[in-house]
Every structure is written in structure tokens, then in C-alpha cells.
Amino acid sequence: MSEHLKGNFSHSLPRECPNPLDLEIKSLSISNLDAIVQLDINCFAGLWSEDGYKRELESPNSEFHGFLSPLNPSQLLGMGCFWSILDEAHITILAVDPQYHSQGLGQALLYSLLNRAWECGLERATLEVRASNHLAISLYQKFGFKIAGTRPKYYKDNQEDALILWLGKIQYPQFQEMIANKLVAVRDRLSKSGWHLIQ
Numbered sequence: 001m002s003e004h005l006k007g008n009f010s011h012s013l014p015r016e017c018p019n020p021l022d023l024e025i026k027s028l029s030i031s032n033l034d035a036i037v038q039l040d041i042n043c044f045a046g047l048w049s050e051d052g053y054k055r056e057l058e059s060p061n062s063e064f065h066g067f068l069s070p071l072n073p074s075q076l077l078g079m080g081c082f083w084s085i086l087d088e089a090h091i092t093i094l095a096v097d098p099q100y101h102s103q104g105l106g107q108a109l110l111y112s113l114l115n116r117a118w119e120c121g122l123e124r125a126t127l128e129v130r131a132s133n134h135l136a137i138s139l140y141q142k143f144g145f146k147i148a149g150t151r152p153k154y155y156k157d158n159q160e161d162a163l164i165l166w167l168g169k170i171q172y173p174q175f176q177e178m179i180a181n182k183l184v185a186v187r188d189r190l191s192k193s194g195w196h197l198i199q
């Protein structure tokens with residue numbers, strides 16, 4: 001373990017470290033369930049139940065990716081998931097621990113999910129997002145998602161509309177070019193925040 005990984009840095013930001021910290025996007029398994037539930041609490045104050053995440057992890061149709069903290073491997077910094085339904089990737093979760101926002105982790109996760117969708121031969125990706133979630137919408141639009149419609153009063157807690165976002169042509173050469181460029185941009189964004197993306 002390198003010197004800067006020693007000690008209690010569980011909440012320090014990597015940009016304070018003299019050397020970049022390795023960050024690896026992993027496919028999550030049932031062994032990560034506790035960390036997933038804790039991240040859900042941190043991000044959404046308990047949106048999904050433990051059973052819900054367990055089903056997600058065990059489903060053969062779901063791809064569940066995440067970053068474990070290099071400082072504390074039982075802590076998850078971010079997670080993203082999609083379901084393969086026919087030839088579509090339905091993104092169900094994208095979340096980064098609020099203490100690690102705006103460092104490039106969200107775009108790295110989205111890159112990872114979309115790259116996996118391409119590897120799986122899927123043609124399109126879609127998701128629903130709160131109409132007021134401008135930050136997330138901006139992130140998705142940077143990857144080429146377009147607003148395809150609205151589900152009025154979709155969110156029961158505050159009757160908020162959901163925007164339906166779509167990204168098509170995943171198997172086209174233009175997508176492969178875009179996603180390769182995104183990887184370069186993601187690495188660059190992460191490195192500015194003191195992370196080194198390893199794959």
C-alpha cells in the first residue's frame with residue numbers, strides 16, 4: 001500500500017492527495033450488497049430496499065457496475081445499473097456518493113454502462129429522470145441522449161414529471177467513435193480530481 005493510502009482518509013477528497021488514487025469500475029455482486037444499500041441511503045435516503053437490490057444483482061438481465069473506494073473497499077463511491085430488455089438497455093440507477101460529486105465519477109459510470117450495452121449488442125439505451133434533475137439531464141445529453149417524451153406526475157412523492165431519454169444507434173460506428181472519445185475525456189476529468197482510472 002502506498003503511503004498516502006495509509007491512515008484514516010475515508011472522507012478526504014482525492015484531489016488533496018499528492019498521487020492519483022486508482023479507481024476501478026467493477027461489476028458488483030451480492031458481496032457488495034451492504035455497500036450498495038448504504039450508497040442508496042446516502043444518495044436517495046433509501047429509494048430501494050435491500051431485497052430490491054438483491055433481485056437486481058441476481059437477475060441475469062441486469063448489469064450492475066460500481067466504484068469501490070480505494071481507501072476503504074467496503075465503501076461504494078458510485079453505482080450504475082441497466083436491464084437488458086430485448087435490444088434495449090434500461091438504465092435503472094446512476095448514483096454517486098454526494099461527497100464525491102463533480103469529480104467525473106458519474107460520467108465514468110455512464111461510460112461503463114453504455115460501453116457494456118455496446119458489448120452486449122444492444123441497440124438503444126433509455127431511462128427516466130426527474131424533470132428538475134438538470135445536472136443528470138445535462139450528463140445524459142453529453143452522451144447523446146435526447147428527450148423523447150414525458151411521463152406526467154410519474155414520481156409519486158411530489159407528483160413530478162419524468163422525462164424519458166433515449167440514445168439510439170449504439171451499434172453504429174459513430175457510437176463507437178463517441179464512446180472511445182468519452183473514455184479519453186472521462187480519464188482526463190477524473191485525473192483532474194486526483195483519480196487514475198484503471199480498467
Ligand SMILES: CC(C)(COP(=O)(O)OP(=O)(O)OC[C@H]1O[C@@H](n2cnc3c(N)ncnc32)[C@H](O)[C@@H]1OP(=O)(O)O)[C@@H](O)C(=O)NCCC(=O)NCCS
Pocket residue numbers: 043094095096097100101102103104105106107108127128129130133135136138139189
Ligand atoms: C447525476 C450524478 C450521478 C452525477 O454524478 P457526478 O459524479 O457528480 O457527475 P460528474 O462529475 O461526472 O459530472 C458529469 C456532468 O454533470 C454536470 N455537473 C456535475 N457537477 C455539476 C455541478 N456541481 N454543477 C453543474 N453541473 C454539474 C456537468 O455537466 C458534468 O460534466 P463536466 O464535468 O464535463 O462539466 C450525481 O449527481 C448523483 O448521484 N445524483 C443523485 C442521483 C441522481 O440524480 N441520479 C440520476 C438519476 S437518473
